[in-house]
Amino acid sequence: MTGAILVLEDGRTFRGDAYGATGTTVGEAVFATGMTGYQETLTDPSYAGQIVAMTAPHIGNTGVNDEDDESRRMWVAGFVVRDPARRPANWRATGTLDEELRAHGVVGVSGIDTRALTRHLRDRGAMRAGISSELDADALLVRVTAAERMTGADLAPTVSTQQPYVVPAVGEKRFTIAALDLGIKTATPRHLAALGVETHVLPSTATAEELLAAGPDGVFLSNGPGDPAAADYAVAAVQGVLDARRPLFGICFGNQILGRALGLGTYKLRFGHRGLNQPVLDRVSGTVRVTSHNHGFAVDAPLDRPTDTPYGQVEVSHVGLNDDVVEGLRCLEAPAFSVQFHPESAAGPHDAAPLFQRFVDLMESARRGDAHAGGPAPQVQDSTGEKI
Numbered sequence: 156m157t158g159a160i161l162v163l164e165d166g167r168t169f170r171g172d173a174y175g176a177t178g179t180t181v182g183e184a185v186f187a188t189g190m191t192g193y194q195e196t197l198t199d200p201s202y203a204g205q206i207v208a209m210t211a212p213h214i215g216n217t218g219v220n221d222e223d224d225e226s227r228r229m230w231v232a233g234f235v236v237r238d239p240a241r242r243p244a245n246w247r248a249t250g251t252l253d254e255e256l257r258a259h260g261v262v263g264v265s266g267i268d269t270r271a272l273t274r275h276l277r278d279r280g281a282m283r284a285g286i287s288s289e290l291d292a293d294a295l296l297v298r299v300t301a302a303e304r305m306t307g308a309d310l311a312p313t314v315s316t317q318q319p320y321v322v323p324a325v326g327e328k329r330f331t332i333a334a335l336d337l338g339i340k341t342a343t344p345r346h347l348a349a350l351g352v353e354t355h356v357l358p359s360t361a362t363a364e365e366l367l368a369a370g371p372d373g374v375f376l377s378n379g380p381g382d383p384a385a386a387d388y389a390v391a392a393v394q395g396v397l398d399a400r401r402p403l404f405g406i407c408f409g410n411q412i413l414g415r416a417l418g419l420g421t422y423k424l425r426f427g428h429r430g431l432n433q434p435v436l437d438r439v440s441g442t443v444r445v446t447s448h449n450h451g452f453a454v455d456a457p458l459d460r461p462t463d464t465p466y467g468q469v470e471v472s473h474v475g476l477n478d479d480v481v482e483g484l485r486c487l488e489a490p491a492f493s494v495q496f497h498p499e500s501a502a503g504p505h506d507a508a509p510l511f512q513r514f515v516d517l518m519e520s521a522r523r524g525d526a527h528a529g530g531p532a533p534q535v536q537d538s539t540g541e542k543i
């Protein structure tokens with residue numbers, strides 16, 4: 156077995172075995188706490204530039220399949236696992252994770268103490284790191300300290316589609332939307348399609364004019380990698396959409412971009428939220444949902460009062476219950492809202508999926524010409540009859 160090392164920016168070194176592709180890679184070391192969903196994680200464009208360590212010790216058990224990819228390729232800069240499955244056991248599996256990582260050139264390391272690594276990152280914060288099966292620790296550390304930092308990194312254009320494309324509605328088409336692809340996952344248009352929404356996906360650098368050109372019923376802002384403070388082009392596009400008063404819904408990076416478009420700041424969290432069971436309070440409905448997260452930055456906004464913006468007041472609609480981080484925004488005088496977590500899940504629980512229905516409700520009320528603001532009163536009911 157070929158050896159490999161993981162070296163953190165502060166010099167801490169872990170020794171293990173090469174996993175996936177051999178070679179050398181650098182990126183931001185982060186940990187993800189989901190016990191399932193490694194295929195979705197690896198193919199989520201939001202992880203571009205990051206070396207992802209899985210805290211669940213046994214990874215690869217269900218292999219890989221042809222259906223669970225969230226984009227056209229794997230984007231992680233590197234992959235760290237404790238104990239890879241020796242062989243997959245799942246009826247949907249078409250290959251092993253190790254082979255798939257190699258096919259995508261993802262350099263990984265296995266057999267290291269991922270609990271110690273996670274505690275280190277939790278205490279010291281996410282930091283640059285490298286994995287190598289060919290360099291010694293000193294040489295790798297030189298590469299790590301020369302690597303680009305996540306703060307200030309503009310990565311959405313590197314993962315976005317270059318060409319617009321359309322995802323048709325399933326059944327009768329009720330609405331057409333333009334989606335700004337900052338790193339969109341396939342699960343998102345799929346959720347919208349099931350609600351009768353046709354999604355026109357546009358490149359990350361699309362302007363407001365381009366987003367609005369076809370007269371869409373609404374505009375969607377996707378998740379995506381990098382620092383929202385570096386994506387001024389997307390902020391300008393969103394301001395144009397707000398000026399046009401077109402219904403707008405954003406997820407994760409989209410939440411951060413909406414926040415910036417409203418004049419709010421963003422900041423880097425110490426180690427971020429990456430997992431499938433993060434409790435979030437929806438202050439509009441008063442319910443707590445267990446949600447899927449993947450973010451290292453967050454919006455800076457007061458929790459206790461609405462903020463005045465050039466587009467009217469905005470309030471914090473969702474709050475993370477682990478740490479009081481802003482997890483959603485709702486414009487009170489404009490048809491715009493967003494969440495920091497992932498209603499499309501993939502992977503993760505489906506608690507938040509009805510937020511897509513809220514977007515549809517918002518477009519419906521805009522079409523009727525009703526007075527509308529970002530968070531239509533929650534009228535959707537889940538299977539227990541509870542309002543969400």
Ligand SMILES: NC(=O)CC[C@H](N)C(=O)O
Nearest residue numbers: 201378379407408451452
């Ligand atoms: N999933 C996302 O959209 C992540 C947004 C942003 N890159 C962050 O790390 O916070």
